[in-house]
Amino acid sequence: MSDNSPDFTVSLRAAGLRPTRQRVALARVLFEGGHRHVTAESLHAEVKATRMPVSLATVYNALNQFRDAGLLREVVVAPGRSYFDTNIGHHHHFYVETDGELYDFPSADVVVAGLPAPPEGTRLSRVDVIVRVRR
Amino acid sequence: MSDNSPDFTVSLRAAGLRPTRQRVALARVLFEGGHRHVTAESLHAEVKATRMPVSLATVYNALNQFRDAGLLREVVVAPGRSYFDTNIGHHHHFYVETDGELYDFPSADVVVAGLPAPPEGTRLSRVDVIVRVRR
DNA sequence: GCAAGTCTTTAGAATGCTTCTAAGGTTCTT
DNA sequence: AAGAACCTTAGAAGCATTCTAAAGACTTGC
Ligand SMILES: [Mn+2]
Ligand SMILES: [Mn+2]
Ligand SMILES: [Zn+2]
Ligand SMILES: [Zn+2]
Numbered sequence: 254m255s256d257n258s259p260d261f262t263v264s265l266r267a268a269g270l271r272p273t274r275q276r277v278a279l280a281r282v283l284f285e286g287g288h289r290h291v292t293a294e295s296l297h298a299e300v301k302a303t304r305m306p307v308s309l310a311t312v313y314n315a316l317n318q319f320r321d322a323g324l325l326r327e328v329v330v331a332p333g334r335s336y337f338d339t340n341i342g343h344h345h346h347f348y349v350e351t352d353g354e355l356y357d358f359p360s361a362d363v364v365v366a367g368l369p370a371p372p373e374g375t376r377l378s379r380v381d382v383i384v385r386v387r388r
Numbered sequence: 389m390s391d392n393s394p395d396f397t398v399s400l401r402a403a404g405l406r407p408t409r410q411r412v413a414l415a416r417v418l419f420e421g422g423h424r425h426v427t428a429e430s431l432h433a434e435v436k437a438t439r440m441p442v443s444l445a446t447v448y449n450a451l452n453q454f455r456d457a458g459l460l461r462e463v464v465v466a467p468g469r470s471y472f473d474t475n476i477g478h479h480h481h482f483y484v485e486t487d488g489e490l491y492d493f494p495s496a497d498v499v500v501a502g503l504p505a506p507p508e509g510t511r512l513s514r515v516d517v518i519v520r521v522r523r
Numbered sequence: 524g525c526a527a528g529t530c531t532t533t534a535g536a537a538t539g540c541t542t543c544t545a546a547g548g549t550t551c552t553t
Numbered sequence: 554a555a556g557a558a559c560c561t562t563a564g565a566a567g568c569a570t571t572c573t574a575a576a577g578a579c580t581t582g583c
Contacts (some may be wrong), residue, residue, distance in 0.1 A: 266482065271529095271531070272579085273532080274578085275531080275532070293569080293570080310534080310571080310572090313570065315529085317571095325501050329465070331464055332540085333541080333569060334569095349510055356507060362503075364499060364503045364506075365498065365500050367497045367499050367517060368495045369497060372482055374523055375521035375522060375523050376522055377519070379519075379520045380518075380519050381516075381518045382500065382517050383516045384512070384514075385512075385514045387510060387511055406559065406560070408535095408559090410560080427540095444562095445543090445561075445564095446561055446562070448542070449561080452541095457536080467569080468539070468569080468570080
């Protein structure tokens with residue numbers, strides 16, 4: 254590579270995924286700017302606009318693979334409304350119910366204390382805090 | 389009414405809903421015992437077992453109406469996985485990702501402190517804490 | 524570089540959950 | 554009891570997501 258763009262080929266390979274044209278194009282849209290909250294549909298629209306057509310099935314495949322590889326996390330806010338989040342650090346969300354928008358806020362400010370022990374035989378996976386607001 | 393069962397006719401009417409046979413049968417299954425987490429499908433199976441057949445469309449209609457009336461709350465834990473919760477008091481949830489079970493825990497024990505102010509022009513609706521665990 | 528092997532993409536079909544349609548039935552009001 | 558309003562229902566439709574299987578792309582060893 255002779256330019257200064259991040260080498261998604263390397264990170265995809267490190268995640269155990271072949272760096273195909275489609276996955277590289279999707280990774281660029283997802284990870285080149287700041288943090289993003291995308292749906293499969295919105296990402297599909299964006300990547301098509303880059304003149305690298307990718308099928309919707311491939312967008313779903315890639316999002317699920319990226320999530321399974323730890324490159325993304327999934328946030329479910331409402332039935333049939335799932336966002337993929339490029340911010341994989343500790344943080345929580347505002348969800349604006351009236352228009353479907355999702356905003357981050359750092360978990361550093363928030364204290365979630367006094368959680369009971371997980372049910373017998375289970376191990377903690379993640380604590381999601383979703384603050385639902387309306388306009 | 390001559391027996392000692394709760395009069396769902398009254399609570400349904402208070403919620404602005406006609407106490408039809410179907411809604412009363414559903415209310416009985418939902419509210420007669422302790423708190424419940426049901427899906428449309430699971431409730432449909434239960435009410436059919438009471439020999440009062442109700443269509444699945446009616447179960448969906450009733451769950452949405454009960455929720456809109458504040459008799460139930462909806463908890464979305466995963467894409468395509470929505471529970472209706474008869475516990476409408478303040479509490480939070482353990483979600484066992486590996487088998488789809490949902491358990492309550494009281495919010496009294498839990499402190500969620502330091503939440504940032506809601507985005508401009510929005511009002512707080514609810515704070516959901518979902519503690520995800522795996523077996 | 525080339526072939527073989529493996530993995531990926533894709534269009535379109537299928538799925539699963541939820542909502543809609545519109546026709547017939549129930550409940551409420553007078 | 555009659556009219557009006559509302560409710561239930563089967564089946565169709567909708568929507569997000571996954572599956573199928575055939576064609577294409579990437580990788581490895583030569
Ligand atoms: Mn998914
Ligand atoms: Mn619903
Ligand atoms: Zn986020
Ligand atoms: Zn609950």
